[in-house]
Each structure stands twice: as structure tokens, then as C-alpha cells.
Amino acid sequence: MTSHGYEPLLQVRNLVKRFPVKRGLFFDRTVDWVEAVQDVSFDIERGETLGLVGESGSGKTTTGYCVLQILRPTSGSIRFDGQELTELDGESLRRLRRRMQLVFQDPYSSLDPRMTVGDIVGEPLVVHRVGSRQERRRRVRELLDVVGFDPSYTNRYPHEFSGGQRQRIGIARALALSPDLIVCDEPVSALDVSIQAQIINLLKDLQQEFGLTYLFIAHDLAVVRSISDRIAVMHHGRLVEIGEAEQVYSSPREKYTQALLTAVPIPDPRKMRERREERRRLQSALAER
Amino acid sequence: MSEPLLSVRDLKTQFFTREGVVHAVDGVSFDVQKGRTLGIVGESGCGKSVTALSIMGLIPKPPARIVEGEVIFGDRDLTKLSERQLEDVRGKEIAMIFQDSMTSLNPTLTIGTQLTETLRRHFDLSKKAARVRAIELLEEVGLPKAANRLEDYPHRFSGGMRQRVMIAIAISCDPALLIADEPTTALDVTVQAQVLDLLEEMRETHDMSMILITHDMGVVAEAAHDVLVMYAGQIVEQAPVLSLFDRPEHPYTEALMGALPQLEDPGVRHRRLTAIPGRPPDLVHPPETCRFAPRCKYAGADACTARMPELREIRPGHFVRSEHPASERAATREKVAT
Numbered sequence: 302m303t304s305h306g307y308e309p310l311l312q313v314r315n316l317v318k319r320f321p322v323k324r325g326l327f328f329d330r331t332v333d334w335v336e337a338v339q340d341v342s343f344d345i346e347r348g349e350t351l352g353l354v355g356e357s358g359s360g361k362t363t364t365g366y367c368v369l370q371i372l373r374p375t376s377g378s379i380r381f382d383g384q385e386l387t388e389l390d391g392e393s394l395r396r397l398r399r400r401m402q403l404v405f406q407d408p409y410s411s412l413d414p415r416m417t418v419g420d421i422v423g424e425p426l427v428v429h430r431v432g433s434r435q436e437r438r439r440r441v442r443e444l445l446d447v448v449g450f451d452p453s454y455t456n457r458y459p460h461e462f463s464g465g466q467r468q469r470i471g472i473a474r475a476l477a478l479s480p481d482l483i484v485c486d487e488p489v490s491a492l493d494v495s496i497q498a499q500i501i502n503l504l505k506d507l508q509q510e511f512g513l514t515y516l517f518i519a520h521d522l523a524v525v526r527s528i529s530d531r532i533a534v535m536h537h538g539r540l541v542e543i544g545e546a547e548q549v550y551s552s553p554r555e556k557y558t559q560a561l562l563t564a565v566p567i568p569d570p571r572k573m574r575e576r577r578e579e580r581r582r583l584q585s586a587l588a589e590r
Numbered sequence: 591m592s593e594p595l596l597s598v599r600d601l602k603t604q605f606f607t608r609e610g611v612v613h614a615v616d617g618v619s620f621d622v623q624k625g626r627t628l629g630i631v632g633e634s635g636c637g638k639s640v641t642a643l644s645i646m647g648l649i650p651k652p653p654a655r656i657v658e659g660e661v662i663f664g665d666r667d668l669t670k671l672s673e674r675q676l677e678d679v680r681g682k683e684i685a686m687i688f689q690d691s692m693t694s695l696n697p698t699l700t701i702g703t704q705l706t707e708t709l710r711r712h713f714d715l716s717k718k719a720a721r722v723r724a725i726e727l728l729e730e731v732g733l734p735k736a737a738n739r740l741e742d743y744p745h746r747f748s749g750g751m752r753q754r755v756m757i758a759i760a761i762s763c764d765p766a767l768l769i770a771d772e773p774t775t776a777l778d779v780t781v782q783a784q785v786l787d788l789l790e791e792m793r794e795t796h797d798m799s800m801i802l803i804t805h806d807m808g809v810v811a812e813a814a815h816d817v818l819v820m821y822a823g824q825i826v827e828q829a830p831v832l833s834l835f836d837r838p839e840h841p842y843t844e845a846l847m848g849a850l851p852q853l854e855d856p857g858v859r860h861r862r863l864t865a866i867p868g869r870p871p872d873l874v875h876p877p878e879t880c881r882f883a884p885r886c887k888y889a890g891a892d893a894c895t896a897r898m899p900e901l902r903e904i905r906p907g908h909f910v911r912s913e914h915p916a917s918e919r920a921a922t923r924e925k926v927a928t
Contacts, residue, residue, distance in 0.1 A: 356778035463869060493633040493805065495866035498849035502862045520778065527851035527858045547856060564783040565853050566808030570831045573812045580783055 308383050309344040310481060310514050311368065316341040316377035318363050337363040339538040341377075345482070350508065350515040352529030352546065354522055354561070360538040361518045365484045368516060369401050370394060382481065399429055402475035406487035408467030412459040418445070418470055419455030425477040444473040447510075448503060465496035472503065476511070484516045489524060501527055522565050526550055534558050560587050594621035595799045596645070596684075596767055601659035603637075603644045606652060610874040614640040614654070616823035622767065627793065627800040629814025629831070631807060633846075635870060636820040638803045642769050644669075645801075646686055647676045663767075682712045685760035687753070689772035694756060695744040701728075701755050702740030705762060712763045727758040731788060750781035754788065761792050768793065771803045786813050807850055811835055819843050822870050822881040825901060828909040839904055839915035841886045842866075880913065888914035 317340060322333040338360045345351045355361045366372040368379055370386050379386045381397060389397065402425075405411035412421055423441045426432060432440065442452040448469040459467055468488065475483055485504065489497040505528060507513055519525050525532065532549040534542040534557070542555045553559050563580040567573065599619050605612040615637040622628050630638045643649045645661050647668060661668040668679065680686075688694045696704060705727065706720040715723065721740070728736035731754040744752055753773060760768055770789060774782035790813060793800050802813055810817055810831065817834045819827040819842065827840040838844045848864040868885045871877055880886070880894040889895060894913040901911040904918075 356780065465869075494807075494846055495633065495849050496869075498851075498863035498865035499867075501851070502865055505862065521851075522779070523851040523853040526853060526855070527863060530859065546859060550853070551856070560780060562853070564779040566782070566786070566806065566812040567853050568807035568811045568835060568847060568850060570811040570835050577787075577812070581787075584780070584784070 310347045310382055311345040311516070312378070312380040313344070313368065314342045314378040316364065316367055316379065317375045318360075318367050318372060319375045337538055338367065341535070341540045343533055343540065343543055345514055345516060347481070347514055348508070348512050349531065350517050350529045352525035352532045353516060353518045353535065354520065354525050354532060355535035356520060356561075359535040361535050362486055364535070365486055365516055365518050369403055369484055370398070371403075399478045400480050401482045401484070402478070402480040404471055404475050404483060404485045404488045407491050408464050408471055409491070411471060412467055414458065414460055417456050417458060421459070421470060422473045422477060425474060429478060431478070440477070444476055447476065447507070448473045463496070464492050465499055468492065468500050469503070472507070476507070479511070480513070482514045482516065484518065486518045487520065490519060490521060497524070504528060522562060534561065556583065556587055559583055592624065595624045595663070596622040597660075597662040598641070598645065599660040599662065601641065601644060601661065602657045603640050603649060603654060604657050605654045612873045613823050613876050614873060615644060616876065618825055620818055620825065620828065622799050622801060623816070624799055625797065626815040627802055627813055629810040629817045630801060630803045630820060631805065631810045631817060632820035633805060633870070635873070637823040638820050639771055641820075642686070642771050642801060642803055646680060646684060646769065647671070647673075648686075681708055681765070682763045683765050684767045684769065685763070685765040686769040686771065687756045687760050687773050689775045692744065692749075692752065695752060697744055700741050700743055701747075705740075705755075705759055708759050708762050723762070727762055728755070730761075731755070731758045731792070733758070749777050750785060753777065753785050757788060757792060761796055761798075764796055765798060767799050767801070769801045769803070772805070773802070774809065775804070775806070789813065807847060819846075822876060823873055824881060824911065825909075826882065826911045828901070830907055833908050837916065839908065839910040839917060840882075840912045841888050841914060842882045844916060880911075882912070886914070888919065
């Protein structure tokens with residue numbers, strides 16, 4: 302890999318993803334296109350967390366899937382560690398994919414209920430033919446230990462564990478191939494507050510320990526702030542604002558970001574009253590545009 | 591204080607399952623005052639929804655049963671009413687809206703049919719009059735071009751709009767009490783804000799009381815006058831909203847607030863959140879002692895592991911079920927310091 306001087310780990314340029322709208326019973330005709338992601342560009346530095354926020358349908362998950370090439374972009378460029386992913390396929394893409402992993406939202410449906418915890422965490426190692434059986438077994442225990450999951454439970458099944466524990470299993474699996482980049486798609490939104498804090502802390506610790514880079518996708522703006530260095534805000538498929546977390550949260554430039562921030566209910570009944578006024582003002586301002 | 595609208599006394603709802611008896615709601619008592627919103631907050635499995643369903647007589651029987659307690663509404667105990675009598679109360683006097691508007695609206699009926707059905711069940715209205723009233727209601731909840739949308743099916747509406755339709759159905763019979771169970775949880779934040787505003791507006795104009803069930807401390811802070819914090823089937827803290835947020839007393843309430851990432855906290859990126867270790871207890875065999883003790887950083891080999899703390903009034907209107915409420919810990923610290 303040739304890395305001449307400086308290059309961010311991930312570089313997304315003018316990303317576009319369109320989905321066809323189909324009609325017809327026997328012969329699907331494409332009657333229209335939905336542009337889920339329109340001209341999105343951003344960088345993520347090594348060891349950094351970029352928080353990607355937006356409401357449902359804003360295109361944030363589609364963007365994340367395009368980065369991982371789970372969905373192939375319609376156009377645009379995605380460079381990972383200096384390599385253009387959109388031009389790769391087959392074995393060369395597979396090799397790079399080891400270095401990019403995904404943590405899912407729903408720890409209930411994302412783990413195969415018929416596989417044991419050990420098999421789930423070890424599967425990426427088998428797929429990519431890493432190590433011998435014994436080495437793999439050792440690695441699985443090591444990974445579970447790292448995420449705070451008791452390694453003596455490797456022969457149990459996912460349904461025996463709570464949401465927080467399952468999310469730990471999902472994270473251990475994502476770590477199995479020692480990736481550089483992890484795309485976290487709403488990793489804590491299905492969890493209770495007290496458990497959510499445990500998982501956020503874990504993700505922060507792992508980042509420190511392994512120098513991980515995160516693309517952290519979530520709709521909860523407070524959660525995103527707690528883990529992100531920079532924030533990107535999406536709305537109707539476009540990136541409307543991107544900047545240092547401090548700046549975006551304390552002095553957002555875009556009206557939409559302001560409206561989003563003031564709509565979040567905060568656990569402070571005194572402040573809520575002021576915020577309510579501000580929120581109504583912004584919402585009517587946005588509605589008029 | 592005047593007569594409460596609804597009074598729940600020592601409610602115990604249990605689920606009789608193969609694994610044993612689940613003590614889902616275990617001795618809950620509270621009042622709902624006229625014209626006020628009571629927020630019930632807690633994490634999954636704490637019993638907040640089962641409390642609401644018990645009030646409405648909507649718990650699945652079997653496996654669930656109200657084994658003890660009263661739900662006094664007006665001069666009746668709702669737990670003693672027959673299914674037929676309850677039907678007259680539901681919708682007419684106490685209405686309920688749920689989290690998931692897609693499953694609580696019938697997908698095979700137009701929203702016009704669903705609205706007029708409720709109206710005609712409780713009032714002697716002609717088809718035409720019911721239709722006129724339905725349009726008025728939809729306009730009241732802010733549905734644009736209401737008259738044109740009566741023939742539409744629920745899937746044609748966005749989540750926020752469906753929740754508005756649910757609210758229109760709920761207020762159609764002018765109930766005295768509206769129970770909203772996580773009404774905004776499935777919605778985007780900007781839509782959530784609008785729906786909370788609408789609920790508050792409806793509560794005022796229709797002179798209703800409201801029980802708002804949520805897991806979100808922010809929603810409680812925004813919308814409730816009084817708050818119950820539930821943990822493992824019990825009320826652990828009960829207070830007016832300002833008192834609760836200014837001076838939370840129960841270690842669980844404090845921990846919950848500490849675990850919440852703060853939107854307006856610049857340093858949060860470089861700090862660990864204060865997670866609550868462990869998990870809530872198994873409600874098949876709930877401990878006889880303080881149920882939060884195993885996760886509580888103040889619990890020791892003292893009263894809290896010897897018996898169940900009572901829910902006691904620590905200052906006027908503020909109740910807590912703990913041997914170590916914050917203000918008493920502060921007082922002890924002062925005593926030690928001097």
C-alpha cells in the first residue's frame with residue numbers, strides 16, 4: 302500500500318446512492334428513482350469517531366452500508382487507506398473488508414439463534430481462514446474477555462443473554478479480525494439507559510486500546526455527542542452540516558441542525574421551558590421555507 | 591388537595607408462567623390529580639406498562655391477574671367491574687394510546703371507519719353526524735386536509751400522523767383520563783416534540799388528566815407535573831417534577847440521571863459515563879430486601895440488605911424507598927465533617 306504522506310483512513314467523495322422504484326406484477330418496470338444519498342463527502346481520520354446523525358430516512362444507514370460496500374454506490378468515490386473501494390470486487394474487496402466491520406442496532410435479530418456464542422464470535426476467523434482450530438478457540442475467549450463477557454459461556458446460545466450482553470457478543474465478533482474501521486449502526490438504541498452507558502463506555506475503551514476508527518450512526522444526539530469527535534448531520538439524503546462536535550452542538554450553523562438540537566428533550570424541567578419556545582420558533586421558520 | 595381523579599391502591603399484578611409467578615407490579619399506590627400529568631418512568635421490565643394495562647383492565651388474562659389492590663375511579667373500583675362494564679369506561683372515560691400506532695390502528699379499516707366506530711359505540715350519533723365529528727377531530731389534532739383523508743388506510747400516514755390519528759380517537763369521547771404508553775418512542779425527535787406539544791394542548795383544552803409512561807427522563811422533564819420512578823415492580827421515588835430533577839433522592843434515580851449522556855455537556859466525549867453495574871433482579875424471585883441494593887453503591891451490610899425499605903415522605907410531597915436517600919447522605923457527611 303502506498304501512502305504518500307498524509308491520507309485519512311476513510312475518504313468519501315460525492316457519494317450517491319439511488320434505489321429504483323418498481324411497479325408491475327410480472328415484469329418489474331423501474332418507474333422512478335429514489336435518491337437516498339445525494340452528493341455526500343467526508344473524511345474520517347485514524348482513531349477518530351465521526352458521528353453521523355439524522356432522522357429516519359435521512360440516508361445515514363445507507364451511507365454507512367455504502368462505505369462498507371454492502372450496498373454498492375451509484376457513483377462517487379470511497380477510499381479506504383488509500384484504496385478505491387468502488388473499483389474493487391471479489392477477492393480483493395474481501396481482503397479489504399476484513400479491516401472494516403459493522404456493529405448492528407438490534408442485538409436480538411442480528412445474532413443467529415442457532416449458533417453458540419463461541420461460533421458467532423469465531424465465524425469471521427473461519428470465513429477468512431485465520432489460525433488453527435485451537436488458535437481460533439483461544440482468540441474467541443480473548444475477544445469475549447476484552448468486551449467484558451464471561452468467556453466460560455462460549456457454548457451457550459444468544460437467547461440466554463440480555464440485550465446488553467448480546468451487544469457485547471456482536472462487538473466481540475466485529476473485533477475478531479482486528480479491523481481498523483468499525484461502522485456502528487445505532488448500536489445502543491435498543492438498550493435501556495443504564496445498559497446503554499455500559500456499551501458506550503466499552504466502545505470508548507476499545508477505541509483507546511486498539512486505536513479503532515468509528516463511523517457512529519445514531520439518531521440520539523446526546524448519545525452521539527458522548528462518543529464523537531466530529532459530527533455530520535444528514536437531512537433528506539444530503540449532508541447539511543459537518544464539523545467539530547463542540548462547534549456543531551454549541552453553535553450549529555444550519556437551521557435544520559438547530560431545530561434538531563432544540564427538539565431533543567433534556568432531563569431538566571427548568572431549561573425545557575425556554576427550549577420549548579425556541580423549538581416552536583425554529584419549527585415554524587423551517588416550515589415556511 | 592381535592593379529590594383525586596384516579597386512585598391506585600396497593601396494586602399487585604402477577605403473571606403465572608411456567609417458570610413461576612412473575613411479580614410484575616408489586617404493591618403500587620398513587621393518585622392522579624385532576625388536570626395534571628403524571629409521568630411514570632423506568633427501564634424495561636420495571637412494571638410501568640403493566641400498571642397502565644391493569645388500570646384499563648387490559649392485561650392478558652391468563653397468564654396475568656390482578657391479585658390485590660384497588661383502582662378507584664370516581665366511585666367505582668375498576669378491578670371489580672365486569673368486562674361489559676369496563677367497555678363503557680374504556681375509551682369513554684379513560685382512553686389510551688400506545689407506542690406503536692401501526693399495530694394499534696387496524697390496517698384493514700380506513701381511519702374514518704375507525705374514528706366513527708369509536709364515536710358511535712359511545713354516543714347515539716347518525717353515520718353522517720359521526721363523520722362530521724370525525725373531521726372536526728382530525729382538524730383539531732392538526733391533520734391537514736382532514737376531510738379528504740377519512741377514506742385513507744393507516745399505511746398511507748407517516749408515524750407522526752398516525753399518532754395524531756390515535757390521539758384524535760382517544761379524545762373523541764372526551765375522556766377524563768388519557769393514558770399514553772411511550773407515545774413518542776418510535777418517532778423522530780422533531781416529530782416527538784410536536785406530538786408532546788399536541789398532547790399537552792389536548793390535555794388543557796379537553797380538561798383531561800394524563801398518565802405518561804416513558805423510559806425517557808427528558809420526556810418526563812418536558813411533559814409531566816408529577817413523577818413516579820419505578821424499579822423492579824415497585825415505586826422507588828415519587829415527587830413533583832421540579833423536586834425530582836433538582837434533588838433526586840433515590841440512588842437509582844441519581845444513577846439513571848448520571849448514566850444519561852447529556853446533550854449540553856461539552857466534556858462528555860472524554861469522560862466515561864457512570865454506568866449502573868449489573869441488571870435488575872429476577873421478578874420471579876424478587877429479593878425480600880431493597881431491590882436496588884445489589885447495584886447500589888451506598889448499600890452495605892445494613893438495613894437495606896435486611897428488609898424492604900418503606901416508601902417514605904422525605905420532604906413534603908417527595909417520597910423515596912431507600913435507606914440511603916441523597917439528602918440523608920449529605921446530612922451524615924456534614925455530621926462526620928464537624
